[in-house]
Amino acid sequence: MVNNEETKLKEKKIELSIPAPMLGSYVHAVRTGNLLYLSGKGPSKPAGGLMTGKIGKDLTVEEGMEAARLCAISHLAVLKAELGSLEKVKRIVKVLGMVNCTDDFIEQSKVMNGYSDFMTEIFGEKGKHARSAVGMNSLPQNFAVEVEVIVEVE
Amino acid sequence: MKNIFLIIISFSLLNLNTMAQDAEAKLKEKGIVLAAPSAPVANYVNVVRVGNLLFLSGKGPNKPDGSYVTGKVGKDLTIEEGYEAAKLAAISHLAVLKAELGSLNKVKRIVKVLGMVNCTEDFKDQPKVINGYSDFMVEIFGEKGKHARSAVGMNSLPMNIAVEVEVIVEIED
Numbered sequence: 073m074v075n076n077e078e079t080k081l082k083e084k085k086i087e088l089s090i091p092a093p094m095l096g097s098y099v100h101a102v103r104t105g106n107l108l109y110l111s112g113k114g115p116s117k118p119a120g121g122l123m124t125g126k127i128g129k130d131l132t133v134e135e136g137m138e139a140a141r142l143c144a145i146s147h148l149a150v151l152k153a154e155l156g157s158l159e160k161v162k163r164i165v166k167v168l169g170m171v172n173c174t175d176d177f178i179e180q181s182k183v184m185n186g187y188s189d190f191m192t193e194i195f196g197e198k199g200k201h202a203r204s205a206v207g208m209n210s211l212p213q214n215f216a217v218e219v220e221v222i223v224e225v226e
Numbered sequence: 227m228k229n230i231f232l233i234i235i236s237f238s239l240l241n242l243n244t245m246a247q248d249a250e251a252k253l254k255e256k257g258i259v260l261a262a263p264s265a266p267v268a269n270y271v272n273v274v275r276v277g278n279l280l281f282l283s284g285k286g287p288n289k290p291d292g293s294y295v296t297g298k299v300g301k302d303l304t305i306e307e308g309y310e311a312a313k314l315a316a317i318s319h320l321a322v323l324k325a326e327l328g329s330l331n332k333v334k335r336i337v338k339v340l341g342m343v344n345c346t347e348d349f350k351d352q353p354k355v356i357n358g359y360s361d362f363m364v365e366i367f368g369e370k371g372k373h374a375r376s377a378v379g380m381n382s383l384p385m386n387i388a389v390e391v392e393v394i395v396e397i398e399d
Binding site: 105106107163165166167168173174175176177178179180181182184185188189192200201202203204205206207208209222224 | 271272277340347386
C-alpha cells in the first residue's frame with residue numbers, strides 16, 4: 073500500500089506552516105546530489121513560540137517527547153517547502169537528536185522517540201533512520217530539543 | 227641511488243597498504259570476535275545505506291558481556307578508561323558493518339566520525355578519548371581507516387554511557 077504522507081498529516085490534523093525563520097546566517101536545507109541536509113530545528117509550537125526548558129528539571133520525559141515531535145513537524149515543514157510534496161522523500165537517513173537536559177538525565181533515547189515515532193508514522197518504512205540521541209547542557213533560546221536530519225530524496 | 231631508495235620506500239608502503247587492507251585478518255590477529263550488532267535501544271535502525279555511503283547510528287561502549295561502560299569522564303572515569311570505551315564503540319560499529327556487508331573488506335573508507343564524550347564541564351581532553359576510536363579504526367583499516375572527525379563533550383548520554391560515536395562509511399560498489 074502506498075503510504076500517502078500528506079493524507080497521514082491531514083488525518084492527524086497537522087498543518088505545516090512556513091518554516092520558522094533562521095536564527096543566524098545559515099539556511100534551512102542544503103541539497104547535494106540526492107541528499108538533503110537539514111539544519112537543526114527546535115520545537116516550534118503550533119500556536120507560535122517554542123517549547124523551552126531543561127528535561128529532568130523543567131520538563132518531564134513525556135514533555136520532551138512532545139518537543140521532539142514538534143521538531144519533526146518543523147522538519148516536515150522544511151521538506152514540504154523544499155520539495156513541494158512530502159512524497160518525494162525516499163528515506164529519512166540519519167538523525168542527530170540533541171536534548172537539553174540535566175547532567176544526570178539518561179533517557180535521551182526515550183525523548184528522541186518522539187521524533188522517530190512520528191517520522192515512522194508519517195513515512196512508514198521510509199521513515200526508519202539511523203540515529204544518535206545525546207544530552208546537551210544548553211541549547212539556543214533554551215530549546216528543550218534540537219534535531220538535525222539527513223534525508224534522501226527521489 | 228636515489229631511485230633505489232624511492233623504489234624501496236614505495237615497496238614498503240605498498241606492503242603496509244596491502245597488509246592493512248585485510249581488515250578481517252587484522253581483526254583475527256587481535257583476537258577480536260565480532261558479536262551480532264547490539265539492537266537499537268529505541269525506534270531506529272543501526273544503519274541506512276544511500277548509494278555508496280552507510281550512515282551508522284550512534285553506538286555506545288558495549289562490553290563483551292553485553293553491559294556498557296558507564297560514567298562521566300573527568301569524574302567517574304579517567305582519560306584512559308574513556309579511550310577504552312571509545313575503542314569499544316568502534317568494535318560495535320565493526321559488528322554493524324560486518325552484519326551489513328558480510329565482510330569488513332568491503333569498507334572503502336571511514337569517512338566522518340562524530341565522537342561524543344560524557345564528561346564534566348571542565349573536561350577538555352575529548353580528542354584524547356576519541357583517539358580510542360580513531361586509533362582502532364586505523365589499526366584495522368590502515369589508510370582507509372583515516373577519517374574526518376569531531377570530538378565533543380556532552381553533559382549526559384543515554385543510560386549514562388561514557389561515549390557515543392556515530393560514523394559515515396564509504397563502501398565498495
